Amino acid sequence: MGKKIMIVDPEKCTGCRNCELVCSVKHNGVSNPSLARIHIVKWDNEGFYMPMRCQHCSDAPCMAVCPKDAIYRDEEMDSVRIDHDLCIGCKMCVSACPFGAMGWDPKRGRVFKCDLCHGDPQCVRFCDMKAVDYVETSKLCCDRMRQAAENYAELVRKHAR
Numbered sequence: 001m002g003k004k005i006m007i008v009d010p011e012k013c014t015g016c017r018n019c020e021l022v023c024s025v026k027h028n029g030v031s032n033p034s035l036a037r038i039h040i041v042k043w044d045n046e047g048f049y050m051p052m053r054c055q056h057c058s059d060a061p062c063m064a065v066c067p068k069d070a071i072y073r074d075e076e077m078d079s080v081r082i083d084h085d086l087c088i089g090c091k092m093c094v095s096a097c098p099f100g101a102m103g104w105d106p107k108r109g110r111v112f113k114c115d116l117c118h119g120d121p122q123c124v125r126f127c128d129m130k131a132v133d134y135v136e137t138s139k140l141c142c143d144r145m146r147q148a149a150e151n152y153a154e155l156v157r158k159h160a161r
Contacts, residue, residue, distance in 0.1 A: 002138050003136065006053065018128070020039060026117060035105060038114065060080045062102055071093055087111060089111065
């Protein structure tokens with residue numbers, strides 16, 4: 001199996017927030033969107049909804065500021081993870097994340113972020129509109145190339161007329 005990445009298509013998102021609910025139930029056993037690892041940013045006036053979640057950055061700011069090296073890159077999953085045994089709960093990672101993807105659970109007294117559900121993201125499974133998807137990078141590349149080729153062909157057809 002090749003490497004996979006989570007992609008977001010805001011044009012497909014309806015703002016239903018099912019992803020937030022299923023995420024909080026999966027990780028915390030309660031339906032509480034504030035504990036979800038994915039959040040829908042809504043611009044209701046525009047009818048635009050954007051699923052926001054951890055980008056698993058290659059140069060992750062959360063990892064860079066962690067004083068205990070509790071945040072690390074899992075090379076096998078190509079994701080950024082938290083070792084809760086090392087984490088001291090300083091919340092520097094929460095402040096450092098430019099995407100707001102790190103959260104703090106006051107009940108458990110620890111930080112949290114998307115862990116891709118260890119390879120089976122529940123937000124993807126329950127998104128009826130497929131606004132979030134977990135795809136192999138090779139397929140993503142092919143899809144983008146195919147779309148670029150179709151766009152180019154359309155452009156050529158327009159100018160040929």
